[in-house]
Amino acid sequence: MADLQPLLGRTGAARIALIPPPVLDALNQGLIETVNLNEFLAIDLARLTACVATHIGLDASDERLSDTLAMLGAFKPMKRHLHVARALYDLTAAHSERDAIAHRLATHASDVARCWAAQWVMLSELALPAKLHSVRRFAADRHFGVRETAWMAVRDELVAAPDPGVALLQSWVLDRDPNIRRFASELTRPRGVWCAQIEVLKAEPWRALSLLEPLRADPSRYVQNSVANWLNDASKSQPQWVSELCERWLDEPAAPQTRYIVQRALRTLSKQ
Numbered sequence: 001m002a003d004l005q006p007l008l009g010r011t012g013a014a015r016i017a018l019i020p021p022p023v024l025d026a027l028n029q030g031l032i033e034t035v036n037l038n039e040f041l042a043i044d045l046a047r048l049t050a051c052v053a054t055h056i057g058l059d060a061s062d063e064r065l066s067d068t069l070a071m072l073g074a075f076k077p078m079k080r081h082l083h084v085a086r087a088l089y090d091l092t093a094a095h096s097e098r099d100a101i102a103h104r105l106a107t108h109a110s111d112v113a114r115c116w117a118a119q120w121v122m123l124s125e126l127a128l129p130a131k132l133h134s135v136r137r138f139a140a141d142r143h144f145g146v147r148e149t150a151w152m153a154v155r156d157e158l159v160a161a162p163d164p165g166v167a168l169l170q171s172w173v174l175d176r177d178p179n180i181r182r183f184a185s186e187l188t189r190p191r192g193v194w195c196a197q198i199e200v201l202k203a204e205p206w207r208a209l210s211l212l213e214p215l216r217a218d219p220s221r222y223v224q225n226s227v228a229n230w231l232n233d234a235s236k237s238q239p240q241w242v243s244e245l246c247e248r249w250l251d252e253p254a255a256p257q258t259r260y261i262v263q264r265a266l267r268t269l270s271k272q
Contacts, residue, residue, distance in 0.1 A: 012036030030110035085119035122153035139183035178220035205234035228264030
């Protein structure tokens with residue numbers, strides 16, 4: 001196997017055409033992680049899928065998988081990954097080593113493969129508490145793409161049961177890992193990006209205040225930005241509540257982190 005060390009710690013290419021062939025080849029073999037969107041979009045999904053299937057102990061030539069790969073062109077890029085995840089998930093349905101295969105996928109070197117593993121949580125029939133337990137490892141993943149897939153994997157369940165979801169996330173906003181704290185904020189954003197909206201929290205954002213309060217002076221900029229985006233979402237439907245909350249936070253007195261959050265949270269209201 002070629003030495004992958006020179007490929008690690010690289011800065012991602014500004015255009016797909018500029019990705020060095022050795023990097024693209026390693027990405028397609030599932031040997032390294034992507035470092036930017038261009039690398040993610042440049043991957044030969046059929047080749048990567050076959051490699052990952054082999055790595056985790058599945059038959060890459062199985063008809064179920066082949067049929068999926070043959071029809072990927074009919075779907076938008078992001079949807080293609082969900083179809084791949086579902087095909088791999090289906091292949092393990094009656095497999096005697098399903099748990100071991102799931103572990104191999106969840107710990108794979110490729111961030112794309114770990115995204116598929118996170119999507120397996122979405123495809124399962126687990127209840128929200130169990131899904132949150134299963135998705136936690138992906139919420140704490142070292143790769144930003146896996147972390148985004150993690151909260152999207154349980155978004156529909158949160159939309160269907162926001163109050164129980166908020167209750168289950170109470171301990172998450174107190175976790176030592178900023179990725180876990182950020183997950184709780186991002187998952188419950190009233191509007192969010194590329195996901196179903198939470199109508200209850202758009203109308204009554206105060207129902208998630210117990211998650212926001214512990215994060216109002218969070219030391220992590222990653223978390224701060226998520227909380228600010230949460231409140232900016234809420235300001236589009238409940239501007240007075242967001243204004244009053246931010247004013248109270250600034251009066252208590254406010255840490256620099258809180259002032260940063262408030263400034264970003266009010267960006268939509270400031271334009272009006």
